[in-house]
Amino acid sequence: MIMTHPLSGIRVLDMSRILAGPWAGQALADLGADVIKIERPGEGDDTRGWGPPYLNDAQGNETAEAAYFTSANRGKRSVTVDITTAAGQDIIRKLAAVSDVLIENYKMGGLAKYGLDYESLAAVNPRLVYCSITGFGQTGPYAKRAGYDFMIQGMAGLMSVTGKPDSEPGGGPVKVGVALSDVMTGLYSVIAIQAALMERAVSNEGQHIDMALFDTTVAALANQTANYLVGGTVPGRLGNAHPNIVPYEAFATADGHIILAVGNDGQFRRFAETAGRPDLADNPDYATNRARVRHRDVLVPLIRDLIAARTSAHWLASLEAVGVPCGPINTLDQVFADPQAQARELAYDLPHPLAGSIKTVASPIRYSRSETRATRAAPTLGQHTDEVLREVLEMDAGVIAALRKENAI
Numbered sequence: 001m002i003m004t005h006p007l008s009g010i011r012v013l014d015m016s017r018i019l020a021g022p023w024a025g026q027a028l029a030d031l032g033a034d035v036i037k038i039e040r041p042g043e044g045d046d047t048r049g050w051g052p053p054y055l056n057d058a059q060g061n062e063t064a065e066a067a068y069f070t071s072a073n074r075g076k077r078s079v080t081v082d083i084t085t086a087a088g089q090d091i092i093r094k095l096a097a098v099s100d101v102l103i104e105n106y107k108m109g110g111l112a113k114y115g116l117d118y119e120s121l122a123a124v125n126p127r128l129v130y131c132s133i134t135g136f137g138q139t140g141p142y143a144k145r146a147g148y149d150f151m152i153q154g155m156a157g158l159m160s161v162t163g164k165p166d167s168e169p170g171g172g173p174v175k176v177g178v179a180l181s182d183v184m185t186g187l188y189s190v191i192a193i194q195a196a197l198m199e200r201a202v203s204n205e206g207q208h209i210d211m212a213l214f215d216t217t218v219a220a221l222a223n224q225t226a227n228y229l230v231g232g233t234v235p236g237r238l239g240n241a242h243p244n245i246v247p248y249e250a251f252a253t254a255d256g257h258i259i260l261a262v263g264n265d266g267q268f269r270r271f272a273e274t275a276g277r278p279d280l281a282d283n284p285d286y287a288t289n290r291a292r293v294r295h296r297d298v299l300v301p302l303i304r305d306l307i308a309a310r311t312s313a314h315w316l317a318s319l320e321a322v323g324v325p326c327g328p329i330n331t332l333d334q335v336f337a338d339p340q341a342q343a344r345e346l347a348y349d350l351p352h353p354l355a356g357s358i359k360t361v362a363s364p365i366r367y368s369r370s371e372t373r374a375t376r377a378a379p380t381l382g383q384h385t386d387e388v389l390r391e392v393l394e395m396d397a398g399v400i401a402a403l404r405k406e407n408a409i
Contacts, residue, residue: 003371005032010197011392012101013038014076015116017045019149019179020213021105021133022072023186028101028193029075030363030372036095036388037073037379039320041080041409044381055355063354067381072186073376074350074360077384089114094393096128101193108143116206124377128206129196131189137212144176147213149179156181156217161224164239171237185216235393246292247271247300250329251307256263258312261305261325265289270322275306279290350377385409 010033014025022037022045029035039045039230054392055404082088093116096102097277102121104111111117118130134139135147153159153175163174200206218225223244224235240259242248247262263267265288269281280286280302285295292299307315312328319326329340336347349357355377363372389395389409 003369005372006367006370007031008032010101011099012036012103013095013099014103015092015111016103016105016133018047018105019047019072019182020185020189020211021131022047022102023183024131024133024193025076025103026072026074026374027186027190027363030365030374032371033101035076036099036384036392037076037078038083038092038095039078039080039381041082041382041407044080045073045077047072048381055352055358057354058356062103065354065378070358070360070378071270073378075376076379077376077388078379078382079385079388080382081385081409082115083114085406085408087403087406089116090371091389091393091403091408092116093121093124095388097125099128100197101126101129101131103131103133103189103193107146108132108134108136108138122206122208126205127200129193129200129209130206131190131193131209131211133185133211133213135212136214138210142214149182149213150175152181152213152217156214157221157224161237161243162219163234163237165237168239172173173237181213181217182218185211185213188216188219197257213248241296241300244293245289246296247303249300251304253307253315254310256312257329258307259316259327259329260307260315260319261327263325267324268292271319271324274322274324277302277306290386348373350374352377353380353383382409 004148007028009336010028012025012033012035014021014030016022016025017039019067025035025037030059037045046300048064048066049071050068053067055063055065055067055070080092083092084264111347116130121128121130121287134143135152136142136145154173158181159173162176164171177340189209189211192211227233227235227243231337240250245263247260247268250257250259260271262271268286268289269278271283272278280299284290284291286299316328326336335341341347344362345358346362348362350360352358358377360374360377363374365372386400389400389403400409
């Protein structure tokens, strides 16, 4: 059976850079959309230079292509256009006229001066789904502010619940180890774009999507925001502990660390029995999760002592055998060596014009009938300029040469 991509036939004009917008474009490319990445001639996306590490060519020489760029741009075609020129603006308008989606993450109103804002392009293509990604959205007192992931993690409350308590050594706010506000905004943007495309099938009209890193991060705080809105208590930092479940955190073993994630009372009883302390499950102070949360200050130290007495291998094997959720804390080399990661083929090779081939992370989306793997690696700068102008806009070699001569491409 030949597997096709579910978004085959959808064309996306990706005018975004750095991470949130490109992450959305990459997800759509994984799903089969023809994603045309618009970049500045001679410079391109900022992340092309965000290294090391950089890709090596076939001879082992370091190239100018940073690994960071490849993380968010596989499956796309790169076209270099100078949108500050009239000819460059005309190219974007022509591409928008034959595209289904446009993604941009310029500052609020930043594309209006070039005639490339939603209102202008909707006049050219009323069916265009136009997704704007900014730090704070198109409205509100902060709309014109620049927004960066690290800053948003702080402002939106994520760092208020990440890190050790202030009272502990090393306590204080800590950002997540990846630009999670960017990544989540990219994913929410994909949801919004696909829903808008479904709505367009009924209304025959596109629309403007207003995505904000700030909004997304607040929305993604999940139980923490619900705890505050319902309970009225401002949550704080608990390190690796969980505000609503005990025991649910990292514990030191005799030779490392494990995660113990007890989600219900039956699991706690099995843990207590396996640890040789069935009396803990019989104790009314610990028998239910409600009680364990209330008495965590006494219970957790007891569990720490129990787990510290045995090796990680002992706990992982014995707890897995009785169905108590637990796991190691892997480094990335251990992640990709894990039998589960290999069975799911989470890393695979894609051909690259400079490196020969590069490894990339697979899309986590799996369908029974549809494909979700990209067929091309992240492009080199301007790699597909002539190809796209020729195939999509039907420009001949003379027109393309003239555009290049006037530095529009």
